[in-house]
Amino acid sequence: MEQLVKLVPLSSDILIYLAIDISIAIALLFAIRALSGLFTKTSVRIELGEKDNFAFGISMAGRMLSLTIVLSAVVGRHTHLGFEGAALGMLIFGSIGIVLVKVGRYAHDKVVLNRLDKNQMISEKNVSVGLVDAASSIASAIIIKSIIEWATGADVNTFIAILSGSMVVLSMLLLTTRLYERRYASNNQDNSFQRDLCKGQLALAIQHSGNLIGTAIAVSSAGSILVYNPHSYVSNITGWLVISAGFSVFLIILSSVSKRIILSGVKWKTEVDLHHNVGIASIEFVLSIGLALLITGLFSG
Numbered sequence: 001m002e003q004l005v006k007l008v009p010l011s012s013d014i015l016i017y018l019a020i021d022i023s024i025a026i027a028l029l030f031a032i033r034a035l036s037g038l039f040t041k042t043s044v045r046i047e048l049g050e051k052d053n054f055a056f057g058i059s060m061a062g063r064m065l066s067l068t069i070v071l072s073a074v075v076g077r078h079t080h081l082g083f084e085g086a087a088l089g090m091l092i093f094g095s096i097g098i099v100l101v102k103v104g105r106y107a108h109d110k111v112v113l114n115r116l117d118k119n120q121m122i123s124e125k126n127v128s129v130g131l132v133d134a135a136s137s138i139a140s141a142i143i144i145k146s147i148i149e150w151a152t153g154a155d156v157n158t159f160i161a162i163l164s165g166s167m168v169v170l171s172m173l174l175l176t177t178r179l180y181e182r183r184y185a186s187n188n189q190d191n192s193f194q195r196d197l198c199k200g201q202l203a204l205a206i207q208h209s210g211n212l213i214g215t216a217i218a219v220s221s222a223g224s225i226l227v228y229n230p231h232s233y234v235s236n237i238t239g240w241l242v243i244s245a246g247f248s249v250f251l252i253i254l255s256s257v258s259k260r261i262i263l264s265g266v267k268w269k270t271e272v273d274l275h276h277n278v279g280i281a282s283i284e285f286v287l288s289i290g291l292a293l294l295i296t297g298l299f300s301g
Contacts, residue, residue, distance in 0.1 A: 171241060226240065
C-alpha cells in the first residue's frame, strides 16, 4: 500500500488543531449571522424563512464566505504555540477579520456606493444590490487574506500591516467602481450606474461583481513581489497601493482586449447595459476572474 500511496508526513496533533480551528470558525460564522440582524435591526429568521428575501441571503452568504477566506489565511498559523496559543491566535485573527470586513463594507457603502441606501435596497429584495454587496465583501476578504499571509508573525507590527491593508481594499474597490461608472455613463448617455443598480439591473450587478472579485484576485498578487518589512509602515502601505493600482489597471486593459476578441461580433456593451443580457454578463464575470487568476499564477509561481 505504501508503494501506491505516498503521503506527506503529518503531525500526530493535526486532528486536534483541525478541531480547534473548525470549532472557532463555526462560532465566528454564527457571530456573522447574529451581527447581520443586529446592525440592520432585522431578523435573519424572518428575512430568510418568512419573507424569502433572496437579496438578504446573498448578502449574508457573501459575508460568510468572506470570513472563511480570511480564516483560511490563519488556519495552522499558530500551531507552534500549542493548543491554547493556536486557539487564541485563531480567535484574535478571526475577530479582526470580522471587524475588517465589516469596516470595509461600511466604507464601501458610504464612499464607493455612496448614492444608494444599500440596507434599504436589500430589505426591498433588490437582488442586484445584494449581489454587489456580497462581491464587495468577498473582494475585501481576498485582499485581506493576501495581506495576512504576507505579513508574517503575530506581533503589533503584523496587526498594523493588516489594518493599514484595509486602506488598500477600499482604494482598489473605489478605483474599480469609479472607472466602471465612468465607462457606463459614457456608453449610456450619462445614465447613473448606481441608479440603474437600484432598479434591479441584474446583468449589471453580475458584470460589476466580476470586476470587483477579479480586481481583488489581481491585487492579491502584490504580496508575491513586495518584501515585508515590519518596521517600514509607510513603504509597506505605499508599496501595496502603487503595485495594486498597477495590477488593477492592467486587468482592466487585459479584460477589455479579451472581450473584444472573444466576444467579437457581439455588441457586449449594449447587450448588458440596455438588453440586460445575463448570459453576456456571466461571460464577462468569468473573464475578469479567470484573467486575474492567470496574473496571480504568473507572479506567485
